[in-house]
Amino acid sequence: MKDYVQVPAAELEKPYEFTSTRESPTFLYLRVCCCCSALRPRYKRLVDNIFPEDPKDGLVKADMEKLTFYAVSAPEKLDRIGSYLAERLSRDVVRHRSGYVLIAMEALDQLLMACHSQSIKPFVESFLHMVAKLLESGEPKLQVLGTNSFVKFANIEEDTPSYHRRYDFFVSRFSAMCHSCHSDPEIRTEIRIAGIRGIQGVVRKTVNDELRATIWEPQHMDKIVPSLLFNMQKIEEVDSRIGPPSSPSATDKEENPAVLAENCFRELLGRATFGNMNNAVRPVFAHLDHHKLWDPNEFAVHCFKIIMYSIQAQYSHHVIQEILGHLDGRKKDAPRVRAGIIQVLLEAVAIAAKGSIGPTVLEVFNTLLKHLRLSVEFEANDLQGGSVGSVNLNTSSKDNDEKIVQNAIIQTIGFFGSNLPDYQRSEIMMFIMGKVPVFGTSTHTLDISQLGDLGTRRIQIMLLRSLLMVTSGYKAKTIVTALPGSFLDPLLSPSLMEDYELRQLVLEVMHNLMDRHDNRAKLRGIRIIPDVADLKIKREKICRQDTSFMKKNGQQLYRHIYLGCKEEDNVQKNYELLYTSLALITIELANEEVVIDLIRLAIALQDSAIINEDNLPMFHRCGIMALVAAYLNFVSQMIAVPAFCQHVSKVIEIRTMEAPYFLPEHIFRDKCMLPKSLEKHEKDLYFLTNKIAESLGGSGYSVERLSVPYVPQVTDEDRLSRRKSIVDTVSIQVDILSNNVPSDDVVSNTEEITFEALKKAIDTSGMEEQEKEKRRLVIEKFQKAPFEEIAAQCESKANLLHDRLAQILELTIRPPPSPSGTLTITSGHAQYQSVPVYEMKFPDLCVY
Numbered sequence: 001m002k003d004y005v006q007v008p009a010a011e012l013e014k015p016y017e018f019t020s021t022r023e024s025p026t027f028l029y030l031r032v033c034c035c036c037s038a039l040r041p042r043y044k045r046l047v048d049n050i051f052p053e054d055p056k057d058g059l060v061k062a063d064m065e066k067l068t069f070y071a072v073s074a075p076e077k078l079d080r081i082g083s084y085l086a087e088r089l090s091r092d093v094v095r096h097r098s099g100y101v102l103i104a105m106e107a108l109d110q111l112l113m114a115c116h117s118q119s120i121k122p123f124v125e126s127f128l129h130m131v132a133k134l135l136e137s138g139e140p141k142l143q144v145l146g147t148n149s150f151v152k153f154a155n156i157e158e159d160t161p162s163y164h165r166r167y168d169f170f171v172s173r174f175s176a177m178c179h180s181c182h183s184d185p186e187i188r189t190e191i192r193i194a195g196i197r198g199i200q201g202v203v204r205k206t207v208n209d210e211l212r213a214t215i216w217e218p219q220h221m222d223k224i225v226p227s228l229l230f231n232m233q234k235i236e237e238v239d240s241r242i243g244p245p246s247s248p249s250a251t252d253k254e255e256n257p258a259v260l261a262e263n264c265f266r267e268l269l270g271r272a273t274f275g276n277m278n279n280a281v282r283p284v285f286a287h288l289d290h291h292k293l294w295d296p297n298e299f300a301v302h303c304f305k306i307i308m309y310s311i312q313a314q315y316s317h318h319v320i321q322e323i324l325g326h327l328d329g330r331k332k333d334a335p336r337v338r339a340g341i342i343q344v345l346l347e348a349v350a351i352a353a354k355g356s357i358g359p360t361v362l363e364v365f366n367t368l369l370k371h372l373r374l375s376v377e378f379e380a381n382d383l384q385g386g387s388v389g390s391v392n393l394n395t396s397s398k399d400n401d402e403k404i405v406q407n408a409i410i411q412t413i414g415f416f417g418s419n420l421p422d423y424q425r426s427e428i429m430m431f432i433m434g435k436v437p438v439f440g441t442s443t444h445t446l447d448i449s450q451l452g453d454l455g456t457r458r459i460q461i462m463l464l465r466s467l468l469m470v471t472s473g474y475k476a477k478t479i480v481t482a483l484p485g486s487f488l489d490p491l492l493s494p495s496l497m498e499d500y501e502l503r504q505l506v507l508e509v510m511h512n513l514m515d516r517h518d519n520r521a522k523l524r525g526i527r528i529i530p531d532v533a534d535l536k537i538k539r540e541k542i543c544r545q546d547t548s549f550m551k552k553n554g555q556q557l558y559r560h561i562y563l564g565c566k567e568e569d570n571v572q573k574n575y576e577l578l579y580t581s582l583a584l585i586t587i588e589l590a591n592e593e594v595v596i597d598l599i600r601l602a603i604a605l606q607d608s609a610i611i612n613e614d615n616l617p618m619f620h621r622c623g624i625m626a627l628v629a630a631y632l633n634f635v636s637q638m639i640a641v642p643a644f645c646q647h648v649s650k651v652i653e654i655r656t657m658e659a660p661y662f663l664p665e666h667i668f669r670d671k672c673m674l675p676k677s678l679e680k681h682e683k684d685l686y687f688l689t690n691k692i693a694e695s696l697g698g699s700g701y702s703v704e705r706l707s708v709p710y711v712p713q714v715t716d717e718d719r720l721s722r723r724k725s726i727v728d729t730v731s732i733q734v735d736i737l738s739n740n741v742p743s744d745d746v747v748s749n750t751e752e753i754t755f756e757a758l759k760k761a762i763d764t765s766g767m768e769e770q771e772k773e774k775r776r777l778v779i780e781k782f783q784k785a786p787f788e789e790i791a792a793q794c795e796s797k798a799n800l801l802h803d804r805l806a807q808i809l810e811l812t813i814r815p816p817p818s819p820s821g822t823l824t825i826t827s828g829h830a831q832y833q834s835v836p837v838y839e840m841k842f843p844d845l846c847v848y
Contacts, residue, residue, distance in 0.1 A: 042070070043067075043070065043077050043081050043084065044084055046063065046066055046067040047067060047081060047084050047085060047088070047107075049063035049066070049067075050063045050064045050067055050103065050107055051100060051103055051104075055098075055099025055100050055102075055103060056099060058103065059103045059106050064107060064110065067081070067107070067111070068110060068111060068114050071111055071114070071115055075115060078111070078115060078123040079123055079126065081111065081123070082108070082111075082123040082125075082127060085104055085108060085126065085130070086127075086129050086133075088100070088104060089101060089104040089105070090130075090133055092104065093133055093134065093137055093142065098139070098141065098142065101134070101145070102145065104130070105130070105134070105146075108127055108130060108149065109149055109152055111123070112124075112152070112153060112156065124165075125165075128150075128153075128165075128170075130146075130149075131146045131149055131150050131153075131170075132169055134146030135147070135170075135173045135174075135177075140182065140187050140191055143177065143191060143194060144190060144191070144194045147174070147177075147194040147197055147198045147201075148194075150170065150198055150201050151197050151198065151200075151201040154200075154201030154204050155201075155204070167202050167205070167206060167214075168214075168220070170198065170202055171199070171202055171223055172223060173198075174194075174196075174198035174199045174202065174227075175195065175199065175224060176195070177191050177194055177195025177198065178195035178196055178199070178227035178228070178230060178231055178261075179192075179195075179227065179230060180195065192231060192257045193255075193257050193260060196227075196228065196231060196260045196264055199224055199227065199228070199264060200260075200267065202215065203224075203264070203267060204267075216272075216275075216276035216279050217279070218279050221279045221280055221282075222283050222286070224268070224283075225265075225280065225283035225284060225287065226283055226286070226287045227261075228261040228262075228264055228265045229261075229265070230261075231257045231258055231261035232258050232261045232262050232303070233258075233299060262306065265306060265310075266306060266310045268280065269306070269307055269310035269311050274315060277311065277315050277318045277319075278322060281318070281322050282322065284303055284304075284307070285322070285326045288303070294336075294337045294340035294341055294344075295334070295336040295337055297340035297341075300340060300341075300344050301343065301344055301347050304319070304323075304344050304347055305347055305351070307348075308347070308348050308351040308352060309351065316351070316352035317352065319348055320349065320364060321363070323341065323344060323348055324345070324363065324364065324367045326341060327341050327342065327345065327367065327371065328367065331371065334401070335375070335378070335405045336401055338371070338375075338405050339401070339404045339408045342405065342408040342409055343408050345364075345412055346408065346411055349412060349415060349419075350415055350416075350419070361420065361424055361427075362427075362428075362431065364416060365413060365416070365417075365428055365431060366431075368409050368412060368413055369432070369435055369463070369466075371405075372409045372410075372459070372463070372466070375402050375405045375406050375409070376402075376406070376455050376458045376459045376462060377455060378402055379403075379406075379455070379458065380455030380458070406462055409462075409466075410466050410469060411469070413466040413469055413470060414466065414468075414469020414470060415469070417429075417469060417470030417471075418469070418470065418472055418473055422474065422475075422476065425471075425474060426482075426487075429467060429470055429471060429487060430486065430487055432463060432466055432467045432470065433467060433490050434490070435463055436463045436464065436490065436494065437456055437459065437460060438490065438494060457499065457502075460494065460499075460502055461502065461505065464505035464509065467505075467509055468505055468508050471509050471512035471513055473512075474512060475516055476513070476516065478543060478546060478549075479513075479514065479516075479545070479588065479589060480545050480546075480548075480549050482514070482516075483510075483513055483514075483549070483553075485552075491506060491509065491510070492506065492556065492557075492560050495560050495564055496560065496563060496564075498569065499569075500567065500569045500570060500571055503564055503567065503574060504573055504577055507564075507577035507578065507580075507581055510581060511577070511580055511581065514584045514585070514588050514589070515584055515588070516588060517538040517539060517540070517587070517588070518538070519535075519537050519538060519539075519583075519584070519587055520580060520584065522535045522536075522537060523535075523579075523580050523583050523584070524576075526572075526575055526576045526579040526580075526626070526627065526630050526664040526668070527630060527665060528629065528630055528652060528663060528665065529630075529633060529637070531637070532634060532638060533637070537587060537638075539587050539588070542589065542590070542591050546588070546589050550589050550590075550591075550593075550594050551788055554594060554597060554788070555713055555789055557581075557585065558597060558598075558601050558710070558712070559712040559713055561581055561582065561601065562601060562604065562605065562608075562710070562712050563712060564578055565608075565624050565627065566614050566616065566620075566624075568614075568616060568617070568620065570620060572668045575623050575624075575626070575664075575668070578627060579630055579631055582598060582602075582634075582635075583631065583634055585598065586598060586634070586635050586638055587638070592701055592702065593786070595635065595639060595701075596696075596701065596702065596705055596706060597705075597786070598635065599632070599635065599692060599706065600705065600706060600708070600709075601710050602628045602632055602635075602687070603628075603689055603692075603706075603709075603710070604710035604711075605624050605627065605628050606625060606628045606686060606687060607709070608624070609621040609622075609624040609625050609628075609678070610679075612678075618674045618675065618676075619667070619674060622661045622662060622667045623668070625667075626661075626662060626663055626664040626666075626667045626668070627664070629648075629651070629652055629655065629662060629663055629664070629687075630664050632648050632687055633648050633649075636648045641695055641696060641699045641701075643694070643696075643698060643699070644692060644695040644699075646695075647687070647688075647691050647695055651684070651687055655685055659681065659685050661673065661674055662685060689706055689707065692706065693707065704784045705784050705785065707784065708780065708784045713789065713793050713796055
């Protein structure tokens, strides 16, 4: 008889076995017939044999080799082998038999690596099902085991892709593992590393095939990218260098979740194409917004450095467009948030400008200038709405924050502009200059209706600072290229405003464009240079284009320098910049005619300081004298005329002993003693025109024009009163209308009639002499003055007469009345006044 022994309860999943007390051949046939295992398929018996009785013994290698040989020999059985292994593994997972689970996954991995035929696809489905079972379990060891198996599977290159296969579950599960919050830090780190490696495996398995692009869908990117960024935030030291961040070592990749996540993020972006670039970048903005990582923005800058260096160069402009769009969407956020986004844009632009920047050049500048105007508007509104007490403190803090935004915008504009090629940079210069609001013109395209007076001045300064950054390092072969007429005229207009800071910015922009040989640093600071040769100034022969430029625009440059020296709010920096302007014109653009004109300009400035028709303070008069001394000392050594140098040196020597306040080293020093008047000074302290003409005439210079005093030409800017800033002007039309309204407060400026006044009016003996002198000066001017100056003056007078006539005609000639009413403007408000029909006068032909 046989004794049957039942398997213990802990091993219920195995078939029942029996042991025989006798092994006689008589009962062998009954044993085979009664045993179910003898009738089981071969693949099941081969699978069962690889499992030892004790799981600690590990996989039975000999039986595993048999199973592998069987699978390779009969590939049609792979799907059944996989299904049976999945069935056993599911039971072991439910019953927490980790040892057998490890053996089953090891067997699956070996079968997967050994079989590379078309029949492997059904087996893969069973394999992925088993991996999913492991990831769904709550044990960290099993989750890590499933992840490792999936990574091995991801590294296998299949002959043909399987388009029906989807990885939605794995994306969700691996993303959840990346956010593990296990109480044990070591286990938490292990799970997060497994999640990152799983995401990396999904990316490698899916992104190579363009037809299987489901991984780039927004629902997947919204899980993958934030999971990687969440782990990248754990980096303690963020690489803030301009260059590409350092690549992590192999050891760090395996042990540090932050480094591994960064490496996976790089790989993901490197595989992105034109169509799916935006889907990979937009979740970055959502993550930074949700976790408030724009202020401070070190991590945001680090992320976008990785993005810009990882993507293909021709897709850089897509990232810049996304940043600009996000900036537009967050325009009402806190100033520091906007400043953080703009600084990220700066880093992205710095990288993109070195390669392909695409069609976004004007879009970048237009968006930045729009946000600059918004920032100035917010700042102006805060200043106007501020009150005393604690509100003032909040207003000042907001004001400082807005200045941070404005400085970030200017830096971005400057950096982007400085990296553009010259032809694009000139377009950007024109674009920015067209935004600068200038009184008397309506050519600017920036809306300043909501800015107010202080806001308008602020936007002028900000735009000119941006222009200064763009022009930095600009080198044009000819000055006509750098300063075309369409750019020069609007640029010089702010130089006549009553704001010393605006005039300084205009002069600095001019220096950037004029200084083509990097001489400005050698001329820094206004001083008497003992030997100009020690400066080693670089210069070239003046080309024909530069000569024609000075013939056309020279008088305009002289006029702005002349009027700029006579501004009452000038500070030391203004005089230094004006001196540098004269020196750069001498170096870059001066031939013999220009040198004579510049000397005439210097003498005219000296005379204006002595006569003082503008009632300038004594400091400004002495500052002009010091400016003239420094420039004549410079130009005399540049043209190297010994007699001229001797005269200038003699005057400077006398001034050093008797009138040091006429020299720049003394007048711009603190606590400098100023004279009470300049009328009592002797002629030896001044540069004399006759001696300069005598010295230059002996060296072959044409000095006839030196005897003609320089007088600045009258232009449209004077008629429009552009010398006043926008904040100090009112509309001409309102002035005319207000003058037509009678007022009781108007006081007539009548002169008292006395006997002496009548005597002066009757006496005409001196009138004839004055007329003769005036005629002589006119004749002499037309004989010796340059043609360009005479033509400009005549044209300005003709334009002035034409404008006066147009104003008179506008006031006298009115359109015929209309029953619908006429538009009148009173005190700046528009009103309609209707005319009755019976009061209208019709032509005779229209009446019957």
